[in-house]
Amino acid sequence: MKILTCTEPGQFAYGSAEMPKLKPGNALIKIKRVGICGTDLHAFEGTQPFFSYPRILGHELSGELVDFDGAPGFTKGEAVTFIPYFNCGHCIACQSGKPNCCTQIQVFGVHINGGMAAYLAVPSRLLVHGEGLSFDELALVEPLAIGAHGVRRADVEQGEFVLVIGAGPIGLGTMEFARIAGGKVIALDINENRLNFCKEKLKVHHTINASAENVMEQLQEITSGNMPTVLIDATGSQKAICNAFQYMAHGARFVLIGLQKGEICFSHPEFHKREATLMSSRNATRADFEHVISSMKNGLVDPKTYITHRVDFDDVKDRFKSWLDPKNGVIKAIVSF
Numbered sequence: 001m002k003i004l005t006c007t008e009p010g011q012f013a014y015g016s017a018e019m020p021k022l023k024p025g026n027a028l029i030k031i032k033r034v035g036i037c038g039t040d041l042h043a044f045e046g047t048q049p050f051f052s053y054p055r056i057l058g059h060e061l062s063g064e065l066v067d068f069d070g071a072p073g074f075t076k077g078e079a080v081t082f083i084p085y086f087n088c089g090h091c092i093a094c095q096s097g098k099p100n101c102c103t104q105i106q107v108f109g110v111h112i113n114g115g116m117a118a119y120l121a122v123p124s125r126l127l128v129h130g131e132g133l134s135f136d137e138l139a140l141v142e143p144l145a146i147g148a149h150g151v152r153r154a155d156v157e158q159g160e161f162v163l164v165i166g167a168g169p170i171g172l173g174t175m176e177f178a179r180i181a182g183g184k185v186i187a188l189d190i191n192e193n194r195l196n197f198c199k200e201k202l203k204v205h206h207t208i209n210a211s212a213e214n215v216m217e218q219l220q221e222i223t224s225g226n227m228p229t230v231l232i233d234a235t236g237s238q239k240a241i242c243n244a245f246q247y248m249a250h251g252a253r254f255v256l257i258g259l260q261k262g263e264i265c266f267s268h269p270e271f272h273k274r275e276a277t278l279m280s281s282r283n284a285t286r287a288d289f290e291h292v293i294s295s296m297k298n299g300l301v302d303p304k305t306y307i308t309h310r311v312d313f314d315d316v317k318d319r320f321k322s323w324l325d326p327k328n329g330v331i332k333a334i335v336s337f
Contacts, residue, residue, distance in 0.1 A: 009046030
């Protein structure tokens with residue numbers, strides 16, 4: 001079968017691999033869609049932490065269930081997705097109900113080879129029912145679950161202001177689930193086109209260009225001088241993360257979904273006097289996947305809103321680099337098999 005490998009930063013190569021065989025406890029999936037996310041783009045750039053080459057990318061996936069062992073309730077031919085975070089099941093995180101940050105975690109398409117292949121073998125325990133959703137919709141469950149998990153970490157309450165920093169695909173999903181949780185969303189980004197997308201497609205009432213000189217004043221005006229009680233970073237930018245500490249209300253929670261390689265710097269006295277809370281948010285759990293699917297089925301989220309670019313698998317190598325250019329307006333590119 002044909003595969004696509006990122007051989008080194010900036011380089012892709014098509015190749016071939018043997019068809020996976022069904023093993024005990026595994027399932028075989030014929031891949032139909034692969035979503036391209038920031039992790040894939042950063043891997044191509046060479047800026048993704050926890051990464052080594054060569055690597056087959058892709059972890060936002062949907063497909064047809066071909067065969068399986070140990071998956072009661074599933075049927076052959078069913079449309080499925082799966083949780084792409086392979087956990088050990090035994091460490092302190094797994095035993096504490098946090099398999100998303102397992103000490104031995106292997107993220108599909110990051111630590112191990114991913115979904116840019118015609119067929120995959122995955123642990124049956126990680127399968128997720130399609131619930132009647134399309135292959136396009138199912139390929140978007142994972143990235144939306146990342147945002148849903150961050151919002152759950154923040155414990156967003158009805159009526160509080162939620163500042164989401166970064167209006168890329170993960171940030172947009174975070175805004176959606178902050179809204180669903182009852183938060184009043186404020187979008188902050190340097191890309192005016194992305195901010196317009198927030199207003200027009202997601203109906204975000206408050207948007208701020210981060211490059212403006214009066215960001216603080218705008219936040220004070222929106223929040224009646226109190227500042228946001230929840231901040232969620234979805235940029236993975238060291239500068240953006242460190243700069244955002246000044247925007248915290250007293251008693252605020254700051255959740256980091258975005259990931260970068262460097263250190264975080266902030267004023268301890270300013271952080272301390274606010275009795276602020278800083279949290280990371282890694283991956284997502286089955287509960288988040290189910291929340292996303294339920295929200296899609298109930299019309300609270302329209303996943304098709306995010307798909308701006310489509311490409312056939314055979315054309316990914318030639319088109320991938322163009323998705324790094326903000327001028328091309330990519331929100332979500334979807335690969336079809």
